[in-house]
Amino acid sequence: MPSLTVPSIPHYTLPPITKENLDYADLPIIDLSKADTSEGRAALARQVCDAMTNQGFFYIINHGLSPAQSERIFDIADVPFAQVDDEEKQKYAGTMKQTGSYQGYKLRQYWHVDGGVRDQIENYNINRDVNKRQHPEAVRPLLPEISQLMALGLELPEDTLVNMHGFDTVGESYVRFMKYYPRSEEDELNSKNVWLKGHTDFGTITILYSQPVSALQIFGLDGRWRWIKHIENALVVNAGDAMEFLSGGFYRGTIHRVVQPPIDQRTYTRLSAFYFAMPDDNVKLAPLLDSPVLQRVGIKRRFEDGADVPTVEQWRKARTSAYGQSELKTSEKDKDVEEEFINGVLVKHYN
Ligand SMILES: O=C(O)CCC(=O)C(=O)O
Numbered sequence: 001m002p003s004l005t006v007p008s009i010p011h012y013t014l015p016p017i018t019k020e021n022l023d024y025a026d027l028p029i030i031d032l033s034k035a036d037t038s039e040g041r042a043a044l045a046r047q048v049c050d051a052m053t054n055q056g057f058f059y060i061i062n063h064g065l066s067p068a069q070s071e072r073i074f075d076i077a078d079v080p081f082a083q084v085d086d087e088e089k090q091k092y093a094g095t096m097k098q099t100g101s102y103q104g105y106k107l108r109q110y111w112h113v114d115g116g117v118r119d120q121i122e123n124y125n126i127n128r129d130v131n132k133r134q135h136p137e138a139v140r141p142l143l144p145e146i147s148q149l150m151a152l153g154l155e156l157p158e159d160t161l162v163n164m165h166g167f168d169t170v171g172e173s174y175v176r177f178m179k180y181y182p183r184s185e186e187d188e189l190n191s192k193n194v195w196l197k198g199h200t201d202f203g204t205i206t207i208l209y210s211q212p213v214s215a216l217q218i219f220g221l222d223g224r225w226r227w228i229k230h231i232e233n234a235l236v237v238n239a240g241d242a243m244e245f246l247s248g249g250f251y252r253g254t255i256h257r258v259v260q261p262p263i264d265q266r267t268y269t270r271l272s273a274f275y276f277a278m279p280d281d282n283v284k285l286a287p288l289l290d291s292p293v294l295q296r297v298g299i300k301r302r303f304e305d306g307a308d309v310p311t312v313e314q315w316r317k318a319r320t321s322a323y324g325q326s327e328l329k330t331s332e333k334d335k336d337v338e339e340e341f342i343n344g345v346l347v348k349h350y351n
């Protein structure tokens, strides 16, 4: 990254890791320092492909961000929450339901979680074009740094996919900062300790900065939830709906959820930082039929034959408007699953 004058902001101290012995998911670790040679890249490509077709989640280490840069990301992430007062937060609140876009704040209690319980999570979302909207005063001096972070999100491994993620085209890849606040006993009971229901992300890939408060879990092919373990200065990557659709089901949009942290971390807030990569708005979410791999392994279609395949814009808007707001129906097959149809596609939410 070229150097910038970095504004001085308060340091955010991340909590210590848990001492509990949790059932962790065994995820592959992609060491990007091996990408310098063509053999190294070939080996990494196989590893990533394997991870994406199986768990749909992996870690990246040696990604080029120093521990100090990663620490800085959490300092920046806390600014929209700790340095902006409620009145200003209201002023920059997003209009998800009306516009299908997450830009701005998602304030606490906007989403329905389960059993009448509403969320205790604040988000602040910034489009990859950081100048697309106005931001709270405390965030403005940080925009050049946030803008540089977006560049990292574009380093996708495949040209085909990279080309669908133009930087100057119309689209909604974005950075999200997210702060989870501890909840009341009553809320924990009524929502069975689930803070964010099991879901798939909407885009191609999500990159999250590993952080120490254990709460994120992934749903394994064996039907069990397992915890994501914190790895110092690692990135955690997962595939979303757009990736699953483009790859005809070859890469899995993995179901994940957020639950109450283990007992020794329950009093902390949980701050996280993400990059959600979304193809350009005009990309049709149909399988990439030219792929020799898809021709070999076959395609799992998520859309009815003849149904209109949605564009990225249609998909992300419909998913964003519905999320945490729509009426869900309990699945006839599984009482822990709730369902809705979006653009003719069955979308599931897990408890
Ligand atoms: O906070 C987390 O670790 C996950 C949040 C998440 O899944 C999301 O924002 O889509």
Ligand SMILES: [Fe+2]
Residues within 6 Å of the ligand: 199, 200, 201, 256
């Ligand atoms: Fe997610």
